[in-house]
Amino acid sequence: DAKTTQPTSMDCAEGRAANLPCNHSTISGNEYVYWYRQIHSQGPQYIIHGLKNNETNEMASLIITEDRKSSTLILPHATLRDTAVYYCIVLSGGSNYKLTFGKGTLLTVNP
Amino acid sequence: NAGVTQTPKFRILKIGQSMTLQCTQDMNHNYMYWYRQDPGMGLKLIYYSVGAGITDKGEVPNGYNVSRSTTEDFPLRLELAAPSQTSVYFCASSYGGGSYNEQFFGPGTRLTVL
Numbered sequence: 001d002a003k004t005t006q007p008t009s010m011d012c013a014e015g016r017a018a019n020l021p022c023n024h025s026t027i028s029g030n031e032y033v034y035w036y037r038q039i040h041s042q043g044p045q046y047i048i049h050g051l052k053n054n055e056t057n058e059m060a061s062l063i064i065t066e067d068r069k070s071s072t073l074i075l076p077h078a079t080l081r082d083t084a085v086y087y088c089i090v091l092s093g094g095s096n097y098k099l100t101f102g103k104g105t106l107l108t109v110n111p
Numbered sequence: 112n113a114g115v116t117q118t119p120k121f122r123i124l125k126i127g128q129s130m131t132l133q134c135t136q137d138m139n140h141n142y143m144y145w146y147r148q149d150p151g152m153g154l155k156l157i158y159y160s161v162g163a164g165i166t167d168k169g170e171v172p173n174g175y176n177v178s179r180s181t182t183e184d185f186p187l188r189l190e191l192a193a194p195s196q197t198s199v200y201f202c203a204s205s206y207g208g209g210s211y212n213e214q215f216f217g218p219g220t221r222l223t224v225l
Contacts, residue, residue, distance in 0.1 A: 034212065043115075043201050043216030044154065087153065097142055097161070097208030098169065101153030 004088045009106040012082075018075040020105055022088030025069040032091050033064060034099070035073050037084040044087065044101075047073065078109045112137050115217035117202050123223045124192040132187040132220050134202030142205045143185040144214065145169075145177065147198040154201060160185055192224045 005023040012018040024033065034049040048055055048062045050071070055062045061074040075082055087104040091097075118133045136143065141162045146154040156169030160179040174196060176188040185204075189196060199221050203214040 032212075036214075041219075043203070043219055044214075045216070046213045049213070091208075091212060097144075097205060097212050098156055098159065099154075099212070099214060101146075101155070103151075103153050 004090055004102060006086075006088050006102065006105045008103070009108070011108050011110060012075075012078045014080060014109055014111050015077055018078040018082065018107055018109070020073040020075075020086050020088075020107060021070065022073070023070045024088070024090050027068050027090055028092070030092060033062065033071050034089045034091055035060070035062065036087045036089065036099075036101075037082075038087070038104070039081075039084040047086075049091075078107075080109050080111065083107060083109045114138065115202055115204055115215050117200075117217035117220050119220060120218065121221045123225060124189075125225060126192060126194065128192050129188070129190050130192070130222075132189070132200055132202075132222075134185045134187065134217060135183050136185075136202075136204040136215070137183065138204060138206075138215065139182060140204035140206055140215075141182070142207060142212075142214075143179065144203040144205075145175070145185070145187045146201045146203065147171065147196075148201065148219075149198050157187065157200075189222075194224050196222065197224045198222060 035047040036044040038044045050062045064071045085104040115136045144159045145157040148154045158177040160166045202217045205214045
């Protein structure tokens with residue numbers, strides 16, 4: 001699976017959009033981009049995933065560049081409860097199921 | 112649905128003791144996983160299972176054993192506990208792999224080995 005690079009930490013004001021970048025320049029054509037988050041002391045929580053097209057669900061939007069070498073997770077209206085570590089993970093398609101968690105980005109949402 | 116449940120929530124072991132961490136899921140998922148998370152680090156995969164009777168090693172399997180006799184349960188056994196096994200342990204399950212790899216995590220078991 002391709003490696004990912006994320007900033008160590010980011011800040012965001014409550015109510016504003018949080019844009020979390022992820023670089024995955026060695027991604028292959030059949031590899032998915034997954035995002036999880038981990039609120040302090042809790043188990044990780046799935047947010048969203050995509051292959052080529054942009055994706056949106058009730059939690060967030062995922063924007064993948066046309067060359068697929070980077071992506072951005074967007075939380076449209078961040079709240080204090082969105083303060084967490086966000087993990088960007090690249091995973092092969094097919095039967096691959098072993099997520100590799102890096103250190104992620106600590107997003108702090110400030111009042 | 113309760114999702115993924117883990118017991119116990121906390122445990123202190125002495126060096127050399129053994130214990131079993133319990134994990135149960137009620138979503139009828141085929142895939143189950145055990146991770147450990149050391150302070151300030153990401154999760155590391157210990158063992159995983161793609162179905163009842165099938166298990167395989169992950170990234171850090173030494174010192175642990177697993178079994179999967181039912182779809183619902185995936186216990187993790189620690190034999191001869193060592194201080195290096197002090198960590199938070201998370202169990203997870205998913206429907207499948209690839210594009211179906213939305214993993215659901217339990218609340219974790221915080222283990223200290225003294």
